[in-house]
Amino acid sequence: MTHPQLVTIDKKSAPRVAFAGDKLVFVDLPEGSRVLYPKPPIAELRDVDAAIRYAVTHPENSEPLYAKLRPGMRVVIAIDDLSMPLPPMRGPDVRERVLTVVLELLAQYGVDDIEMIIATAFHRRMTAGEIKHMVGSKIFNAYYPDRLANHDAEEHSNLIELGTTPEGEVVEINKTAATADLLIYVNLTFVPMNGGHKSVVTGLSGYKSLKQHHNPKTTREGNYMDPANSGLSNKFQRMGKIVDDNVPVFHIETTLNNRMFDRPLEFLGKNEDSLSGTERAALKGLVFSLDKMPQALRGAVFDKFPAPYGVTGVFAGATEATHEK
Structure with a gap:
């Protein structure tokens, strides 16, 4: 039985991205691994x-x-x-x-x-x-x-x-x-x-x-x-x-x-297989940049983007x- 939020890793699957403290890392999961993604956000109140x-x-x-x-x-x-x-x-x-x-x-x-x-x-x-x-x-x-x-x-x-x-x-x-x-x-x-x-x-x-x-x-x-x-x-x-x-x-x-992420970090809440070329490049750049930054600066980056x-x-x-x- 398939589930829209459940992805089974196969040979064609892109690496998954996971938080590691205040960094992000790419993870190659074994074939057959299942990754659960959140449901789309519920509609918010108008007033x-x-x-x-x-x-x-x-x-x-x-x-x-x-x-x-x-x-x-x-x-x-x-x-x-x-x-x-x-x-x-x-x-x-x-x-x-x-x-x-x-x-x-x-x-x-x-x-x-x-x-x-x-x-x-x-x-x-x-x-x-x-x-x-x-x-x-x-x-x-x-x-x-x-x-x-x-x-x-x-x-x-x-x-x-x-x-x-x-x-x-x-x-x-x-x-x-x-x-x-x-x-x-x-x-x-x-x-x-x-x-x-x-x-x-x-x-x-x-x-x-x-x-x-x-x-x-x-x-x-x-x-x-x-x-x-x-x-x-x-x-x-x-x-x-x-x-x-x-x-x-x-x-x-x-x-x-x-709804945890908004632009420009909206791609962090998506299935990695569905990312556009632009989003994939932005994700790679973010992973690389966070790895090179000092800890204080990494914290400041995420502080600038509170959840919407x-x-x-x-x-x-x-x-x-x-x-x-």
């Missing part, structure tokens, strides 16, 4: 900002975001960190677009006690430049660093235990977020395991919580890219329900397509209902 406004006004299993707002309340906005997507997204990042709509709505309803937390879990902290790229200059200049900062999973004074699951899993998250009048979580779902209950119980967790699910035993319990049959996902579900029982959370989840992902969906509301969409 992303309108989709965001619609999502927060017509949420899943929740009253609209505006109905939750009142002057004088304290709102915390948690934001997925730069670990997704990879490579980084061309600006404006969808998280910036969501934040812009949300902050405008908060201002309209007299909410000005706002703090934003980058949900890094135990990832490295994002740099100021990375945060600025993700949230945009306007938001960065207005909130950083006093009201826009990385989550610190090792600042024990700002962690709070919300409870323990029947299976003994401790739920410990960021205290500033947990004690807010409203926690808004801005998510970017790039793979099936992202989003839903995972957002808070991982991104805003302390070590007591993270060790419950980020361990070798749990990762062996099914495929974590298949949430329904994943031990990892099951733990997120149990722990996340304790979060929802104790913290007023409003989720905003977004999805992207897989398209936003394919925006949904908001209660944790499980939003993620199910």
Whole structure:
């Protein structure tokens, strides 16, 4: 059975190109090897900002975001960190677009006690430049660093235990977020395991919580890219329900397509056998040039071409209902 994304290598096949760190290398695969290519990108939304406004006004299993707002309340906005997507997204990042709509709505309803937390879990902290790229200059200049900062999973004074699951899993998250009048979580779902209950119980967790699910035993319990049959996902579900029982959370989840490369690097996403003469020459030139460049310059080359992902969906509301969409 043939598959449009599956190529079987034969004598006439061109060498494949693979990433090797920040270089590219040509690889001659044995005959009979199968190479899987990504499906074409899903069509992106025509008006992303309108989709965001619609999502927060017509949420899943929740009253609209505006109905939750009142002057004088304290709102915390948690934001997925730069670990997704990879490579980084061309600006404006969808998280910036969501934040812009949300902050405008908060201002309209007299909410000005706002703090934003980058949900890094135990990832490295994002740099100021990375945060600025993700949230945009306007938001960065207005909130950083006093009201826009990385989550610190090792600042024990700002962690709070919300409870323990029947299976003994401790739920410990960021205290500033947990004690807010409203926690808004801005998510970017790039793979099936992202989003839903995972957002808070991982991104805003302390070590007591993270060790419950980020361990070798749990990762062996099914495929974590298949949430329904994943031990990892099951733990997120149990722990996340304790979060929802104790913290007023409003989720905003977004999805992207897989358009990783644009001109002049568009050929990197194509089957090598289908490249035109011009594309083949450009590919050879890129492979040769990257090999000769110093590491710092190689990184700069790819930094100049962030991925032109398209936003394919925006949904908001209660944790499980939003993620199910």
